[in-house]
Every structure is written in structure tokens, then in C-alpha cells.
Amino acid sequence: MAPWLMVALLLVNFVLMALDARESSSGKLVVRSWTQTVADFVQSPVTTVSAAVSNYFSSIANLRSAQDENTNLKQRVQELEVELRQKDGLSNENERLRSLLQLKDESKYKVLTARIIGRDPSAWFNASIINRGSLDGVTLNMPVVTDGGIVGRVTAVSPLTSQVDLITYSKSGVGGIVGEVGATNALGVVVGTGKTDILEMKYVPGTAEVEVGQPIFTTGQDGIYPAGLKIGEIVNVTRGSATTAHKIEIRPAAKLNSMQEVGILLYQPPQKPEFEQRVTPDQKKK
Amino acid sequence: MEGVKLTIAIIIAVVLQWTLRNVADFFMFVDFPLIIVVYAALQRNSIRALLFATISGVAVDALSGGLLGASGFTMTVIAFIIAEAARRVYLDNLILRIPVIAGASILNSVLFFGIHKLFGQEPAGSLVFIGAYSLIGTMIGGTLIFLLLDAISAGKLKPRKREMFAQRRQTRRRNPIRLTK
Secondary structure, X not given: OHHHHHHHHHHHHHHHHHHHHHHHHHOOOXXXXXXXXXXXXXXXXXXXXXXXXXXXXXXXXXXXXXXXXXHHHXXXXXXXXXXXXXXXXXXXXXXXXXXXXXXXXXXXXXXXXXXEEXXXXXXXXXXXXXXXXXXXXXXXXXXXXXXXXEEEEEEEEOOOOEEEEEOOOOOOEEEEEEOOOOOOOOEEEEEEOOOOOOEEEEEEOOOOOOOOOOEEEEOOOOOOOOOOOEEEEEEEEEOOOOOXXXXXXXXXXXXXXXXXXEEEEOOOOOOOOHHHOOOOHHHHHO | OXXXXXXXXXXXXXXXXXXXXXXXXXXXXXXXXXXXXXXXXXXXXXXXXXXXXXXXXXXXXXXXXXXXXXXXXXXXXXXXXXXXXXXXXXXOOHHHHHHHHHHXXXXXXXXXXXXXXXXXXXXXXXXXXXXXXXXXXXXXXXHHHHHHHHHHOHHHHHHHHHHHOOOOOOOOOOOOOOOOO
């Protein structure tokens, strides 16, 4: 009995894996989205309770340093007040100039805030689960950001939750540029290394000027992330030559290990021209 | 009664696996469902162990970035091997069970990594690094959980204790041939 049951269960698992692998390439993750939805009913309340307990104990621990922090914060408030007055002046000036140029103040993308309700239970992957799903308007490949910089993209969507693959995942790739878009020609691809605190930028021409400490921004050419979002800062450069590319190590701008809340950009990349779109096998046959 | 205890244990194990990484990163290296599956397989009830393995594996995979069913597959194989081994070899001693947990952890890592490679999915970590840390975490966690589960089943506590620290039997031998008077 047991050997037959084992064979049957292995077959079930194998079919699940095959379906999941097929779905992940096609983008329609039906099986995964439903299993996630079922799991969410248990995971979400448990995470809320465990987070509350964890926060309670950490708040007790933090009380010790609260007095020092209070002094520092008072000083910081004073500094910020001065800064705010300066910015008020700049804002007024900006308003005047805008009205002169008759520019409309409109934000580029809508941001949907989400809470991280779970992290990957397996040590082999580093995905995060957020509490927004297709019912909130989230779709596959939407960029996820924090106030620091980009976090990753949505890789699976269920009605109530979504799964986010971080930019540090070794299979992720983001089109990046050293410095502001249009200011330099140091374009490349930022890929994950599997480590949580280091990214790697590839294909930057060896002749391009790059320095440690320079910021890296998205170019918008990958068809997922809009241009101008901060990816991170250069921490190490292995210089290339006229024929070899630089090898650049980047520290992500977003605090990927400690983030609690993220923003999902409800952004749809512009449609590519027809010649750039992928040709399906059926079209090839024709 | 044993079945109810193990069912509750596997549910708690899955919930812990889902949530403990939020509390501390180290817990990702302790494979709670695998520990309970190994424990269930050592009870010589292979059908229960196989069902636990598949269900808990799929539950963990549902919230993971990996392939759905990969953990279920690896844990089912491990459950079957251990259940069959437990029927043939004496493995009721805690000292003997520690290498079993270690072996299960290593096999789990190798199979999980291999399956993902086979399906063209690259896991985020290296086999050696994650395999080694999982081995340490699962072995420590497994030993403690095994002790706890043994202690909970109070009826079995006394024999287990005796088996755990089995004393060498000292038999008094008498030489039937007397060389001297």
C-alpha cells in the first residue's frame, strides 16, 4: 500500500511542479494564486499576532534608548524646522514658475501602500508576501518600492495577496544607469547576486566614468520599472577597459531586510513598437 | 491519540515555518515540517508520514518563491525512505535519530536544489551554504522537538528514557573450568 501511495503522491507533486513551472513562464499563475489565497486565511492572522507580540517586546527593549533618542529627535526637529522654512521659500518660487509656464502638477503613477505579511518560508528563496492582491488592482510585474528605492516586482497575484520577488534575487534584472537619466552614458543591467545587501551592475562600458558613491537609477528600458527610480549606490568598482565592461557592486537603496510597508506602483509600461514585441511560436510557424 | 498529536504537530510546524522568518532570519534554516515528517516516519506508520509530507510540503511551497510541489516531492521521498528503514532497523534511540534528521536534511537540500535545476528555476542561495546551515538548524531544532514530542506522550516517556541512555548489560560469567582448587 505505502509504495503505491508514495508513487501517487510523487506524481501529484510532479504535476504541481510542472504546472507551476509552465505557469511561471506564461504569467498565469492559477494554481499558485489559489493555494496562496487558502494559505493567507491562516498566515495573515498569525502574522498579525506574532508581529504584535514581537513589537511589544521590542518596544520594551527600545525604552532604554528612548531618552537618548528623544534628545536627538529634539535637535533634529530644530534642524528640520530651519530646513522647512528654506523649502517653503523654494516651493513658493516653484509655484510661481509653474504658473508662469502653465504646467499641470500631476503625479506620474498611483502608489498603493501594502504591508508585508510574510516572508518566504523556504531558505532557498527570498520572496515576500504583501497584503494586496488582484482585488486591489495589482497585476503581475508591477514595480514595488519603498521611500528608499526599488524593492522588486510582483511575481504572483492572488485575490487578496501578492508575492514580490526582490531585486536581490539572482534571476532578477533591472535596466540601470549611473547618475541621472540623460546625464551619463553609463548604462547597464543591475542583477541580483543572491546576497541580501549587494547587487551587481553588468555591461557598463569600461570607458564610462564611474565612481564609488554614485547613485544608480532605473532607465525604464526593461519594460517593468519606470525611469528615474533609485536602485542603490556604488560600493565597489572593478575597472574595465576599452574592450571589457566595468564590474560594479551596488548596495540597494531600499532596506530590504527591515521593511514593513511598501508601495506598489500601479504602473503599466508603455507598449513596445510592434517589431520589438515577442514573436510567439505560432506566429513563427505562419 | 498518536495520530491526533502528530496532526496538531504538523499544523503547528507549517504555521511556524510560515511565520518565524518574520521574527528572526535564523529560523529559515530550521525545517519544522521536515522534522515532524521524520518523527512521523520513525513511528513506522508510513502512510501517515507520506500524507503529512505531501500536505505540509505543498503548504510551505504555496508561500515560497520556489516551485509548488518541490518540498512535497522531496519530503515524500524522505518520509518513505525513513519509514521503510525504521521498519527494518532499530531507530528508537534518540542518539540514533539525530543522524537520521541530519541525513534527511541533507537529502532534502540536495533533492530540492536538483529539482529546481531540473525545471530551470535557479534557487537564490548556494547548495553548500544553505544546505550546511539547514543541516545545523534542523539538527538542533529536530533534537529539541523530538525530546518535546517524546515528553508529551507521557506513556512512552519512561521506556524512551531507558532506551535513550541504554545501560550496558553486565552479565556475570563464571568459568566452568577451574584451573585451581
